[in-house]
Amino acid sequence: MINSVGYRRVSKNRPCSICGKPDWCSTTATETISFCARSTTNADRISPHGWGVFYDHDPGLQFARPFRPIPARKKFAHSPALAPPEIRDRVYRKLIELSPASSSDKIVCGRGGLRDRGVLDHANYGSFPKTVRGRDALVGKLVQAFAGDRALFPLSFSGVPGFWRDEDGETRLGSRKDSVEDLMLIPFIGFDGRIRACQIRFMKFVSNRSGRYIWLSSSNEQTGCGSGAPLHHACPHSASNEPVLVTEGALKAATAQRFLIDRYVVGNSGVATSHREIIGTARGRPLEIAFDLDSFTNPHVARALAALVRLRYSDQASFGYGDGVRIVVWDGSMKGIDEALLAQVPLLHLSVPEWLKRLSPKCLGEATRQLAPLTQ
Template identity: 50%
Template sequence: MLPKSALRRQKLAQSIDDALAKDDALFRALRGVPGFWRTSNGRLQVGGNYDYADDFLLIPFIGSNGLIQACQLKAIRKNSRTSPKYSWLSSIRQRDGCGPGTPLHYEGALGFKGKTIETVLVTEGALKAATCQSFLPDRYVVGNSGVATSHQEIVRTARYKALEIAFDADCFANPHVARALASLIASRVREQLFLSCEQPTRILKWDKRFKGIDDALIAGATVHYLDVPEWLKLLTPECFDAASHQLADISPSK
């Protein structure tokens, strides 16, 4: 939990810094860590230097090494219809601070230790990834921070492995999501052609009453596994046009 009070966040940041302190007084353990920065008087702060309207849930994005690489924030109570559901803990343009970028979350780095990876499943966000890893323990699950992000990293993670894509159910009706999903497929197909590899790519489909794969799994809904041509056939005309444009120079069949 990230407190809404700027003073409490400052005390939290200082306590973390103290716990990581080294003998070298010039060493700053939290320098360059997204969200942490130093004010003009040298005090360590995390988040903005002002009070928030509410506390935030901290959602860590785990790297492939199992360490936290960035954190998303989710408001405990949504304060307005226009405020985003998620935001990043960032200290970009602040002294000793930096931005988080758009990292890929590796839930599998926590829940798949010691197992042979045969199938990589990608979904939207760290929370959905955690749910998928719990319900589908034989998959190595990753979560991107948006449907259009981390495509090359996803493709590398799934190299020589089966890839399952579990973006939200609107990937059949939302042109933006369909375009992004097709772009990911195109990157995957190009790499497989280059490597002479034919591992399958599947798109997951479930009852459209459930937007996300997490809600579908929790409700016990049946999940269907589509190949790329099957997915294309189920798209709305606008989505089909958007996806076809991304796939124009390749012929995905699996």
């Protein structure tokens, strides 16, 4: 759909060229500028509503290229290095403790909220203050909570994604704008059980649209930094020989882990992210890929999934272990594996050739282009 000023909403057939999703985002009619609702990473600028604005993107060209992550364009020459994992973990845990999910009805009981998604351990999630004033107050409480620990933070939360210092040297958290929506704070936990970064979920419910997620990041500020897009480990200390199942997002991973107790479940922040971390985690173990079912119809998803398979195959060759890749699918009326598990529909495990056979022609083209170097 094109409106009078020449903007077009993304759709299933024309997904966002930045995040690959079929909803929320838009482009100019000529597709030279993308407005991504989910990602501001490497954006040319940030819109007043916090959207990433990307110039000169040609989705046709991008789809025709072999898959490569978008190269980093560093906005500030001297953004601080990420703080060590133990520091980030302590800050984020305290933040969630001081502003728990249970303080927002919408986050716990609303559509797309924790209860709706079958997530049981509400205490692991936070409610991110909607207003600048609310976030300033939360920073005040954090500073107080760590008052006896000041040696830990000589640089005022420097290197903790989401935090930054303003022109007066005050520590700030999140964006400079208020939000009208309730915001769920979702931790991404590393292999060692420490929180690496957090995502924010906008709780506004719009039918036929998937949830909108962004990283808690301060990369738009000179003294801030980005999340690093880490991989989430749903149950980090479980047995190390279980098959690894990867899904999209920490909430889906939580629900999947609840039902699939004999799997080691990880969640990435988007189909094209954290591939090396996924392959490293699954080295020598079976790998099950359980992305949303749109890999059959969305070329971006098919391409990213095939790129993950290619990386896995080369890892198998390098480290000398056998094939154990399966693509997990279920009844097509349900998009995510969490919905499928909650509805108790059976899961099917496809081999890579079986998966390829089910793809739409456009998706098959994308997938085989990724896998071609291996089959020649």
